[in-house]
Amino acid sequence: MKWVYVNQPSVYIRKYQLTEGDNTKLEIKYNLEQQSVRISSEENHRLFFIDKTGLWHNKTILKNEYGVEIGKLAIDKVHGTGFIEIEGKKYYYMLQNNSQLVVFEHTVSMPLAVCDMTAAPSFASLLANKYSNEEYACFLLGICWYLFPLTAAEQLEFAGASVA
Numbered sequence: 001m002k003w004v005y006v007n008q009p010s011v012y013i014r015k016y017q018l019t020e021g022d023n024t025k026l027e028i029k030y031n032l033e034q035q036s037v038r039i040s041s042e043e044n045h046r047l048f049f050i051d052k053t054g055l056w057h058n059k060t061i062l063k064n065e066y067g068v069e070i071g072k073l074a075i076d077k078v079h080g081t082g083f084i085e086i087e088g089k090k091y092y093y094m095l096q097n098n099s100q101l102v103v104f105e106h107t108v109s110m111p112l113a114v115c116d117m118t119a120a121p122s123f124a125s126l127l128a129n130k131y132s133n134e135e136y137a138c139f140l141l142g143i144c145w146y147l148f149p150l151t152a153a154e155q156l157e158f159a160g161a162s163v164a
Helices: 133-147 152-163
Strands: 002-006 013-020 023-031 036-040 045-053 059-064 069-076 081-086 089-096 100-104 111-119
Touching: 013 133, 023 133, 036 133, 045 133, 059 133, 069 133, 081 133, 089 111, 089 133, 100 133, 111 133
Parallel strands: 002 111
Antiparallel strands: 002 013, 013 023, 023 036, 036 045, 045 059, 059 069, 069 081, 081 089, 089 100, 100 111
């Protein structure tokens, strides 16, 4: 799999596609101004917000389209590692060889996903592989959304919760 930057006419929106071979699995649109991520696949469309909190804005909180906290992100930029926690499930990641985003649950030798990042440059830094917390959040949300889609029961539960 790999993330590919797709040219977007707006200065504030970054559009990426998660591809596998010649197939596009999903698309994310990161809105810099609103700090939001729109994830679209054939089956689902979701909107998430990335919120910075803490004394020095060093904590990244993930919220759904209703403003409900669904997870958090921790980043060790020095080592290119961290974790994302979504709806109580924790996944670890690391930037390997400055070009691959590896997502794993327990050990890096058994990855859940390995994504080539060479076609998805950072816009927060002059260095192509120095991603901001928000950019990491976008890519990781997309990967987790693709790897672990909602089950039919979760979709019904979500639909019922959003109506109430």
